[in-house]
Structure formats: structure tokens, C-alpha cells
Amino acid sequence: MSKEAKEIAEKLKNSHKIAITSHIRPDGDSIGSGLALYLMLKKMGKEVRYINKDIPQPPLTLFPHFEVIEYGDIYPQEFDVVVLIECSTEERSGQKNLNKYFRILIDHHLSNEEQVELNWVNPKESAVAIMIYELSKYLNVEIDKEIATLLYSGIVSDTGGFRFTNVNAKAFRVSSELIEKGANPIEVNRLLFENYTPQKVKLISKVLSTLETFFDDKAAFITMYKSFLDDLKLTDVETEDIVTIVRSIRKVKIVAFLKENDDGTFRVSLRSRDNVDSSKIAEKFGGGGHMHASGFYSQKKASEIKEILLKEFKEINL
Ligand SMILES: [Mn+2]
Structure with missing residues (x-):
């Protein structure tokens, strides 16, 4: 259990207007995790927006609730907090002037050196989706089928279908819980890997x-x-x-x-x-x-x- 996840959950609970952003040239883990966090915060009654710089490529465009993602600048809009997902630095998000906000950074990449208000980095995790899943427990949000699907998709994306060297027992454990909560591994595999034109x-x-x-x-x-x-x-x-x-x-x-x-x-x-x-x-x-x-x-x-x-x-x- 993580001290940082607990602190982040407290901050999010006490915030109302929340922006989420993830990195440029988006991948399945960052988009799956961003959308999952978006849905969790919505369930908590927060005013939340997911704002990115780059439009993802198919098949990520077929993720549930993909259409809620906006494209543009967070600054100078008003937010209580900005959550950066998988951005080892602010620059990686493509956004500017985020230092004007209370920043929460959640990442599983080693090169994280950013000085932000709340920083949670765990390079041992196979996917940032695993960290968002952990966060959901502190937020006391029920994981529904769509959130489970998005988080499971993030894990499958980043591990190349459980084949890359970053895969570990926890990735399987969390995946198993997400499947119990409604993620369908056949459908996700099909969406991610059998979707060619x-x-x-x-x-x-x-x-x-x-x-x-x-x-x-x-x-x-x-x-x-x-x-x-x-x-x-x-x-x-x-x-x-x-x-x-x-x-x-x-x-x-x-x-x-x-x-x-x-x-x-x-x-x-x-x-x-x-x-x-x-x-x-x-x-x-x-x-x-x-x-x-x-x-x-x-x-x-x-x-x-x-x-x-x-x-x-x-x-x-x-
Ligand atoms: Mn990732």
C-alpha cells in the first residue's frame, strides 16, 4: 500500500475542478489510465476534464468513452488540481505553465525528476494503469465494467499482451481482479491486436x-x-x-x-x-x-x- 496514493486520493477528494492530461504521442496505457481516472472522478461527482495535446491513433480511438478527451491547452483555464499521467516531465505532456497549478504526477518510468506538488513514481509497475487501480481503492470508487476494461487495456498494451520483460506477478494479479470486475480479455485482445485495416x-x-x-x-x-x-x-x-x-x-x-x-x-x-x-x-x-x-x-x-x-x-x- 502506498503512502503517495493515499495522499493523492486525499487531495483529489478535496478538489472540485480537476484536469487530467497524459503524454504526447499517446499509447494505450496512458489513454486507458486517463479515461479510467476520468470516469472514477466523475463517479465521485467531480468536475473533471481530460485534456491532451495529441489525438491518438486507432485502435485507441475505440476505447470506451474516448470521445470525452479534449485537445488543447490547460492553461490559463481554472482548475484546483492537474493530474499528469505518465509524464516523466511536464514537457512530456506538451502542456505549458502547469506550474501555475497544484500538480499531481503519476508515472511508472524511471527518468522522473520533476519537482511537483505530489509525485508518485513506481518504476516496478508494468503499467501506470496498475497505479490508477491502486488509487481507486483510496478514492473508494467502485470499478465498473468500463473502468475495468480501460485499466486492463492499459496493462495489456504496455506489456505487449503479457510478453514484454516488464511483466510481473502483480500485473497478472491486478489483471485477474479487473477481469473479475468485467474486463473481457478476448474483446480487449481483439481491439488492441486484431484490428488491422x-x-x-x-x-x-x-x-x-x-x-x-x-x-x-x-x-x-x-x-x-x-x-x-x-x-x-x-x-x-x-x-x-x-x-x-x-x-x-x-x-x-x-x-x-x-x-x-x-x-x-x-x-x-x-x-x-x-x-x-x-x-x-x-x-x-x-x-x-x-x-x-x-x-x-x-x-x-x-x-x-x-x-x-x-x-x-x-x-x-x-
Ligand atoms: Mn505505461
Whole structure:
């Protein structure tokens, strides 16, 4: 049981106008958790709004009550408290001037250094959804089928369906309780993982066709050129599933996924396994992230980026 959760619950109980926000380029855990907290606070009779900067990609748009999310700036509107979900820093929310408010920060990422009024960070948790579930007990809110579904979706998203290295016994324990409270694992799996359009499957095929492997298949590159999206009339799409396929190559230790932006620059995502720390490489190029998931931006051409990365991979002796 957590002292911070108790303090946060007390503060929320004593507040009336509450804003929730979560990070830019939203994922299933942040949106599921944000919506779940929104519904909990509504049940408590609070005046609550969930305000983000970025619109999520499908299938997150199919989450229950997705339509309540607003897009824009929290400041200078009036709130008693602002809850930041999964934002290791205020900047991660894309919002400005949040220091004008009483801030509550709830996160499960290590890099949390923000000085806020109430800070609750637990990097041991598989998903921030698990923390929101814990918070619900201190808020004395009954978890209904929709809240259970949203929180369970957050856990399933962040653990890649209980497959990633962040999964632990507590994730299963909380999931089991959420299923008892009405979350349907078949429906959630279907929503999150079996919701492709034919265009998306074609995109996966195009991107995978760029696969190159080096160092006895321990390093892999894939590239998504802007033309792939244009040809299929797709705009920005979720691509984590594509890189997960490549990371599942038997011997692979590190994958670099080069995504071309509209202006011809690249966003490079690095995904690694085992003892390979991808964030150290990303940091060398002005980026950052976690050990197994990091990234950076580059103005260079794809071929040049690959060349530079190959040198880095060679140095770490995969
Ligand atoms: Mn998360």
C-alpha cells in the first residue's frame, strides 16, 4: 500500500475542478489510465476534464468513452488540481505553465525528476494503469465494467499482451481482479491486436520488405519511407507492432526502425533485448529513452544513419 496514493486520493477528494492530461504521442496505457481516472472522478461527482495535446491513433480511438478527451491547452483555464499521467516531465505532456497549478504526477518510468506538488513514481509497475487501480481503492470508487476494461487495456498494451520483460506477478494479479470486475480479455485482445485495416497489413509488408540484418542477425534495420504511407493513403500510423515483429527474430539484440518524416528527416526508434542498452546509443545522437526502447531524430539520409549505427553496434560487441 502506498503512502503517495493515499495522499493523492486525499487531495483529489478535496478538489472540485480537476484536469487530467497524459503524454504526447499517446499509447494505450496512458489513454486507458486517463479515461479510467476520468470516469472514477466523475463517479465521485467531480468536475473533471481530460485534456491532451495529441489525438491518438486507432485502435485507441475505440476505447470506451474516448470521445470525452479534449485537445488543447490547460492553461490559463481554472482548475484546483492537474493530474499528469505518465509524464516523466511536464514537457512530456506538451502542456505549458502547469506550474501555475497544484500538480499531481503519476508515472511508472524511471527518468522522473520533476519537482511537483505530489509525485508518485513506481518504476516496478508494468503499467501506470496498475497505479490508477491502486488509487481507486483510496478514492473508494467502485470499478465498473468500463473502468475495468480501460485499466486492463492499459496493462495489456504496455506489456505487449503479457510478453514484454516488464511483466510481473502483480500485473497478472491486478489483471485477474479487473477481469473479475468485467474486463473481457478476448474483446480487449481483439481491439488492441486484431484490428488491422488491409492498408495497415500492406504497410507492414512494405516496411518488413526493407529488413536488413547484420552481425549474424543480431542487429536489424527496417525503414518506413514517407512514400509507403502516401501510396496507401495513410497518415501517421501506429508502428510499434512492426518493430515488435523484427525484435522477435531469434538472434536479434537490437533493431533500428527509421521512419521518414514529412520534411525528409528521420525519427529513429531503437528497440533492444537482453543486456543491450539502446538508450546509450540514442543519447549519443541527442535522443534518449529506456534501456530497451529509445529513439532520436536525424537530418541525415537513411543510408548515412545506418552506416553510423553499424559503427555503434560494432563497438558494443553484440
Ligand atoms: Mn505505461
